[in-house]
Amino acid sequence: MTKSLVKQSSDRLLFLRLKIKDQAAFIQAYEAYQADIYRFIYFKVNSEAEAQDLTSTVFLKVWSVVQAGKLKGYNTLKSLLYTVARNTVIDFYRTNSKLNNVSLDNEAESIDIVDSQPDILEMLQQDSDLKIIYQALAELKPEYREVIVMHFVNELSVAEIAQVTGKRPGNVRVIIHRGLEALRKLANE
Amino acid sequence: MNDHFVSQQLKKLRQITPNADWVSQQQQVIMAQVYNGQQPTSLAFSRWSELWLSFKYTFSQPGVVVSAILAIVVLGGGTTSYLAGRQAKPGDSLYIAKKINERAHLLAVSFDRAEQNKLKLALASQRVSEMAAVGSEGNQQQAAAISREFKQTVSDVKDRLAQAESRAATEALVKASQPKAVAPVKTEETFSAATGKDKTGRLEISQPAVAPVATQTPSQILEEAEQLFDKQEYSAAIDKLEAASQLMDSAK
Numbered sequence: 001m002t003k004s005l006v007k008q009s010s011d012r013l014l015f016l017r018l019k020i021k022d023q024a025a026f027i028q029a030y031e032a033y034q035a036d037i038y039r040f041i042y043f044k045v046n047s048e049a050e051a052q053d054l055t056s057t058v059f060l061k062v063w064s065v066v067q068a069g070k071l072k073g074y075n076t077l078k079s080l081l082y083t084v085a086r087n088t089v090i091d092f093y094r095t096n097s098k099l100n101n102v103s104l105d106n107e108a109e110s111i112d113i114v115d116s117q118p119d120i121l122e123m124l125q126q127d128s129d130l131k132i133i134y135q136a137l138a139e140l141k142p143e144y145r146e147v148i149v150m151h152f153v154n155e156l157s158v159a160e161i162a163q164v165t166g167k168r169p170g171n172v173r174v175i176i177h178r179g180l181e182a183l184r185k186l187a188n189e
Numbered sequence: 190m191n192d193h194f195v196s197q198q199l200k201k202l203r204q205i206t207p208n209a210d211w212v213s214q215q216q217q218v219i220m221a222q223v224y225n226g227q228q229p230t231s232l233a234f235s236r237w238s239e240l241w242l243s244f245k246y247t248f249s250q251p252g253v254v255v256s257a258i259l260a261i262v263v264l265g266g267g268t269t270s271y272l273a274g275r276q277a278k279p280g281d282s283l284y285i286a287k288k289i290n291e292r293a294h295l296l297a298v299s300f301d302r303a304e305q306n307k308l309k310l311a312l313a314s315q316r317v318s319e320m321a322a323v324g325s326e327g328n329q330q331q332a333a334a335i336s337r338e339f340k341q342t343v344s345d346v347k348d349r350l351a352q353a354e355s356r357a358a359t360e361a362l363v364k365a366s367q368p369k370a371v372a373p374v375k376t377e378e379t380f381s382a383a384t385g386k387d388k389t390g391r392l393e394i395s396q397p398a399v400a401p402v403a404t405q406t407p408s409q410i411l412e413e414a415e416q417l418f419d420k421q422e423y424s425a426a427i428d429k430l431e432a433a434s435q436l437m438d439s440a441k
Binding site for chain 2: 023026027030031034035038039042048051052055056059060063120123127129130132133134137148149152153154155180181183184187188
C-alpha cells in the first residue's frame with residue numbers, strides 16, 4: 001500500500017515536471033515505463049520487433065505531446081503513456097489493414113509461441129502452468145486481453161484502466177471479472 | 190486452476206521485458222531526440238524544479254490543503270481572534286470569540302479542579318481590569334454584564350473550595366474514627382540530658398520557630414476581593430484574587 005502510494009506520488013511529480021517540459025523527467029519516465037509499455041504492446045501485436053518499434057514510436061509521440069504542452073487531457077503519467085500506446089497500436093493496425101486488407105478486429109487474435117523471444121520461450125518451457133496461461137491469454141478476446149494485461153501483468157488499478165480505456169470503473173471491473181473467467185476456462189480446457 | 194492461481198501466473202508474465210541491448214540503444218535515440226543536440230538540463234536546476242514541484246504537489250493534495258486550512262483557522266484564527274478579542278468587552282463583536290477562547294482554556298484543564306480554579310481566578314482578574322476600563326467610559330450595560338460575570342466566576346470558585354473543604358473534613362472524620370494502631374511499648378530505658386542545646390552546642394533559650402499559620406482561607410480572601418470590587422477598588426481586588434490563587438497553590 002505504502003509502496004503504491006510512493007509510486008503514485010513520484011509518478012505525479014514526474015508528470016508535473018513533464019508539464020514544464022523537463023527533459024530529464026522525460027528520460028526518467030522512459031526508464032520507468034519502457035518495459036511496461038513494451039509488454040502492453042507486445043501482447044497486442046504478437047511480435048518482438050513490432051513491439052520494439054511501436055514502443056519507440058510511443059515515447060517519441062509522448063515527447064512531442066509534452067513539447068507541444070498538450071498534457072491537459074491527461075490526468076496521470078500512466079494515462080498519458082498507455083493512451084498514446086493504445087492509439088499507436090490502433091494506427092498500426094489501421095495502416096496494416098489498408099496495406100494487407102486485414103480487419104481491425106484481428107488485433108493479435110492469437111500469439112504464436114514459436115515467434116516469441118528466446119527468453120520468453122525459455123521461461124515458458126520451464127513453467128508448464130505459465131505456458132498454459134500464456135497460450136490461453138493468446139486465445140482470449142482482445143478486449144479482455146488488453147484489460148487483463150493492464151490489471152494483472154502491468155498492475156494498473158481499475159481507475160487507471162478506466163482513464164486509459166475511457167470506460168467507467170464499473171465496466172472495467174466487469175471486463176476484468178469476465179476476462180479472468182474466460183481465461184480460466186481456456187486454461188482448464 | 191482457480192482465479193487466484195491464474196492471477197498469480199499472470200503476474201509472472203511481468204518477466205517479459207524488452208531486450209536489454211535494444212533498451213540502451215533506444216535510450217540513446219530518445220535522449221538525442223529529447224535534448225536535440227543541447228546540453229542536458231543541469232542537475233542543480235532539475236533538483237530545484239523537483240523540490241518546487243514536490244512542494245506544489247504536496248500542497249495541491251486536497252487532504253493536505255484541508256488540514257493546512259484547518260490548522261491556520263484553528264491556530265492562526267484562534268490566536269488572532271484571541272489577541273484581537275482580549276480587550277473586547279460585553280457587546281463588542283469579538284467578545285463572543287473571547288468567551289469561546291476562555292471556555293476552551295477551561296475545558297483544557299477540566300480534569301484538574303485546582304488548575305481550573307486558578308484559571309477562573311485569572312479570568313476574574315481579567316473581568317476586574319475590564320470593569321476598570323468600562324468604568325471610565327461610563328457604559329452601564331457593559332459594567333453590569335462584567336460585574337455579573339465577575340461575581341459568577343468568583344462564586345463558582347468559592348463553591349468548589351467549599352466542596353473541597355467539606356470533602357477533606359469528612360475524610361478527616363473517617364480517619365479519626367478508625368482505630369489507631371497501638372505503638373509498641375519501648376522496654377529499653379534511655380536516659381537523656383535535655384540540655385536544650387542545638388547541634389552547634391549553642392544553648393537554645395527561645396522556643397523553636399513555629400511555621401506561620403495562614404490566618405485566612407482562600408474563600409475568605411475571595412469574599413474580600415468581591416467587597417473591594419463592589420467598592421470599585423479594582424487594583425486591591427486583583428491583589429486579593431492573586432493572593433487567593435497563591436494560597437490555593439501552596440495548599441496543594
